[in-house]
Amino acid sequence: MSDEKPICSAKGCRSAAVWVLVWNNPKLHTPDRRKTWVACEEHREHLSGFLGMRGFLKDVVALAEWERSAEPPTAGDPAAGGSAADR
Structure with a gap:
């Protein structure tokens, strides 16, 4: 995964993105x-x-929320199908 921050899609803008459209x-x-x-x-x-x-336009989501929803569940996350105690 890259550490680069997304840049706004508006023409000519170089600001950091904070929303996903x-x-x-x-x-x-x-x-x-x-x-x-x-x-x-x-x-x-x-x-x-x-x-x-x-x-x-279908939805507008905060970038931080979008990135969290794209992350795979971790081993201790119930969404991953188990807990650390199951290992």
Whole structure:
């Protein structure tokens, strides 16, 4: 895993991203396909509006929450199917 922080998807912006904008273009993608843009605090509303007015925006999630949900469960995590005592 890279230590690089995601950069805002807004054109010309080099700020750190703090939001994930989840979207889908129904003319190009299957209904279950999800694409993502990332946004800094300043550009969240603009990018959300751009996707929203086209009917593409599906969800806006804090980057930290998105990253946590993408992490595989650890051995001690009940979601992993057991606890450290099971080893």
